[in-house]
Amino acid sequence: MLSVTDLEVRYGPIRALKGVSIEVKPGEFVGVVGPNGAGKSTLLLSIVGVVRPQGGVISYDDRALTGAAPEDIVRRGIALVPEGREIFGELTVEENLRLGITIRKNRRAAEADIERMMSEFPILGERRRGQAGKLSGGEQQQLAIARAMLGEPKLLLLDEPSLGLAPLITKQVYQILKRLNESGVTILVVEQNPKRIMRAAGRVYVLRNGQVTFTGPPAELARAEDLDRAYFGFKAESSSPP
Amino acid sequence: MSAVFQVIVDAASQGSLYALAALGIGLIFGIMRLVNFAHGEFIMIGAYMLMLSAAPYAPLAILATLAAVILLALLTERIAFRPVRHANPTTLLVTSFAVSFFLQFLFVLLQGARPKGFDFLAGLAEPFEIGEVRIPKLNVVTIGITLVLLAALAFFLKRTHYGIQMRAAALNFRMARLLGVRANRIIAIAFAMSGVLAAVVSILYVAQRGELSPVMGLQLALIGFVSTVIGGMGSLVGAVVGGFLVGAVTVVLQAALPVDLRPFREAFVFAIVIVVLLARPRGLFRGRQARERV
Numbered sequence: 001m002l003s004v005t006d007l008e009v010r011y012g013p014i015r016a017l018k019g020v021s022i023e024v025k026p027g028e029f030v031g032v033v034g035p036n037g038a039g040k041s042t043l044l045l046s047i048v049g050v051v052r053p054q055g056g057v058i059s060y061d062d063r064a065l066t067g068a069a070p071e072d073i074v075r076r077g078i079a080l081v082p083e084g085r086e087i088f089g090e091l092t093v094e095e096n097l098r099l100g101i102t103i104r105k106n107r108r109a110a111e112a113d114i115e116r117m118m119s120e121f122p123i124l125g126e127r128r129r130g131q132a133g134k135l136s137g138g139e140q141q142q143l144a145i146a147r148a149m150l151g152e153p154k155l156l157l158l159d160e161p162s163l164g165l166a167p168l169i170t171k172q173v174y175q176i177l178k179r180l181n182e183s184g185v186t187i188l189v190v191e192q193n194p195k196r197i198m199r200a201a202g203r204v205y206v207l208r209n210g211q212v213t214f215t216g217p218p219a220e221l222a223r224a225e226d227l228d229r230a231y232f233g234f235k236a237e238s239s240s241p242p
Numbered sequence: 243m244s245a246v247f248q249v250i251v252d253a254a255s256q257g258s259l260y261a262l263a264a265l266g267i268g269l270i271f272g273i274m275r276l277v278n279f280a281h282g283e284f285i286m287i288g289a290y291m292l293m294l295s296a297a298p299y300a301p302l303a304i305l306a307t308l309a310a311v312i313l314l315a316l317l318t319e320r321i322a323f324r325p326v327r328h329a330n331p332t333t334l335l336v337t338s339f340a341v342s343f344f345l346q347f348l349f350v351l352l353q354g355a356r357p358k359g360f361d362f363l364a365g366l367a368e369p370f371e372i373g374e375v376r377i378p379k380l381n382v383v384t385i386g387i388t389l390v391l392l393a394a395l396a397f398f399l400k401r402t403h404y405g406i407q408m409r410a411a412a413l414n415f416r417m418a419r420l421l422g423v424r425a426n427r428i429i430a431i432a433f434a435m436s437g438v439l440a441a442v443v444s445i446l447y448v449a450q451r452g453e454l455s456p457v458m459g460l461q462l463a464l465i466g467f468v469s470t471v472i473g474g475m476g477s478l479v480g481a482v483v484g485g486f487l488v489g490a491v492t493v494v495l496q497a498a499l500p501v502d503l504r505p506f507r508e509a510f511v512f513a514i515v516i517v518v519l520l521a522r523p524r525g526l527f528r529g530r531q532a533r534e535r536v
Binding site: 048050069070071074075079080082086088089090091095098099100102103147148151 | 413
């Protein structure tokens with residue numbers, strides 16, 4: 001479905017991604033974890049056309065994505081829920097959702113989906129005429145996911161969906177993602193904190209210093225030694241007191 | 243009492259023109275973070291188009307003016323601004339000056355530098371008389387057209403898909419594009435709308451003043467820009483309020499200043515502008531000038 005091969009991204013003299021290759025198959029729930037500055041967001045922004053890579057190939061359904069504009073990539077069926085949600089705070093909840101149907105051709109069906117989304121996420125229905133910026137962090141995350149889903153993506157990318165959320169809210173967000181995945185949406189999530197993603201994802205990549213240092217099922221990565229090696233490049237010393 | 247009412251109507255009429263000029267500049271700034279000084283030349287070329295097409299039938303001339311200025315605005319965006327859309331703000335500003343001077347001197351070449359007299363809709367100079375108050379019909383028409391345009395713009399921005407997309411793009415263009423909003427289309431719509439606003443200003447300005455010249459747009463663009471700054475760059479409501487304020491101050495000074503000082507009216511207007519900006523450096527309404535561009 002999505003194939004990233006030898007991706008190279010530089011910001012001036014800094015190499016953010018150094019030959020990164022990842023693969024996402026239809027129906028999968030894939031996680032990418034790694035410390036701050038590892039290149040996770042750059043990877044997602046390259047896929048959706050915001051960042052122009054200097055090398056490598058990104059293809060989706062066997063057609064190249066590299067060089068395409070963000071507004072064309074979303075029409076191919078890839079939606080991004082970016083870091084920090086990036087909802088339009090000065091617009092109402094309903095207007096934010098309405099922006100989610102920008103690419104839909106059948107307006108009547110799209111309008112019906114907005115209503116359905118508001119019943120699926122009741123808080124959005126309750127606050128439909130309120131300013132989106134006044135929602136709590138968890139509610140904004142629901143709005144960002146609902147807005148992305150209204151474009152009927154086949155592949156949903158999420159950048160740090162748990163950032164700034166209380167553990168209980170994070171759990172709810174991941175339940176929503178699990179439900180979406182079970183309904184057939186392929187999901188690629190990027191997280192700095194690996195704990196939540198280890199429970200949800202079927203396969204995990206670890207990204208460190210712009211390189212993939214681990215690929216495999218979460219259970220394999222969960223062994224402390226593997227996680228330390230993948231994250232830090234060495235086995236961390238025990239910090240327990242003597 | 244009648245003199246006060248007269249000043250209020252004059253201020254509203256003058257303010258309407260400035261508000262429309264400010265809105266045309268504010269609309270493009272909101273989307274592209276571009277201060278389009280060539281907006282003044284859109285107004286100037288609209289005035290010449292009106293003069294050149296006025297002979298057979300006035301409504302046709304109005305339609306021709308609207309079509310010509312919309313086309314000019316779209317061409318300017320396509321040829322001059324799109325290639326530098328991702329450049330730094332200085333490049334955009336220099337480009338807008340270059341377009342402005344190019345169009346201005348093109349019309350000096352084509353039509354000569356001297357102002358030309360042109361009576362358009364002369365019948366509207368007749369006043370309504372309500373008791374002792376005499377209100378020129380043109381002032382009422384100007385205020386009426388401005389209110390209709392403001393209402394139409396508010397409806398477009400609040401109620402239509404493209405309007406919501408335009409507001410989203412002004413807030414966060416990158417996210418809007420990630421949701422499928424087409425950058426080229428939304429910017430072209432904004433330029434077409436600024437073209438409509440410029441054309442309406444040309445028609446009303448020529449009808450009020452009865453003359454036109456290649457440099458006539460310069461002052462209107464400057465006042466439009468100052469009005470958007472006073473209102474708060476990036477705020478459309480601010481641009482409209484700023485335009486009405488500058489118009490009102492101009493008319494009130496014209497009435498209140500001693501005759502000897504009236505030729506220096508603009509100096510007093512800009513002194514008041516400086517005082518307003520010293521008190522509120524970011525304008526009356528919180529603008530969004532710090533946000534990222536397209």
